[in-house]
Amino acid sequence: MFSKSKINEPGPKQGTEAEKDTATEMNQTKPTADFSSSNTPKAKPPASVLSADLTITGNIKTTGDVNIEGNVEGDIRAHLLTVGEGATVKGECIADDVVVNGRVVGKVRGLKVRLTSTARVEGDIIHKTIAIESGAHFEGSVQRQEDPLNGNKSAPKPATSAASSSGQ
Numbered sequence: 001m002f003s004k005s006k007i008n009e010p011g012p013k014q015g016t017e018a019e020k021d022t023a024t025e026m027n028q029t030k031p032t033a034d035f036s037s038s039n040t041p042k043a044k045p046p047a048s049v050l051s052a053d054l055t056i057t058g059n060i061k062t063t064g065d066v067n068i069e070g071n072v073e074g075d076i077r078a079h080l081l082t083v084g085e086g087a088t089v090k091g092e093c094i095a096d097d098v099v100v101n102g103r104v105v106g107k108v109r110g111l112k113v114r115l116t117s118t119a120r121v122e123g124d125i126i127h128k129t130i131a132i133e134s135g136a137h138f139e140g141s142v143q144r145q146e147d148p149l150n151g152n153k154s155a156p157k158p159a160t161s162a163a164s165s166s167g168q
Helices: 017-028
Strands: 048-050 055-057 065-068 071-073 076-083 088-090 093-100 103-105 108-115 120-122 125-132 137-139 142-144
Touching: none
Parallel strands: 048 065, 055 071, 065 076, 071 088, 076 093, 088 103, 093 108, 103 120, 108 125, 120 137, 125 142
Antiparallel strands: none
8 A cells, every 4th residue: 555655765876785775774764753752851841820710728739830820728839839919829838949929828938939029928938049029028037948848857956865965
């Protein structure tokens, strides 16, 4: 039913027999596109957007990016979390990168935290790096940690042992 195209076959004026064999071999072993292969890098999926008319009660957890435009009552964990200008989050926000344009009532944890000029944050911020633009409203404490994403683990506590405290 299908025949081999003569376009890819070497013509009579295309060099030596070795060149002809190589050209024919290359045409027969031509790689095909395989999008399910683990060798090809996967495209990063677009951010999940929670629209302005959406209210969620419950926790949100993803390894991807989230853009909140509506209201969330619960904790959010993501790679990149963006709280939109009209959005309100009542709960803990944990992400590698946190950008707050709207309102957050709760703790914010992030490697990089940015409060824009329209941000309203009521809660503590634990960060590795932080940027607060002029005009942002913030009520709470700010604490720098080397690894702010892992709970309350701050500086290592000094080790105590029974032998050293007994005075022997």
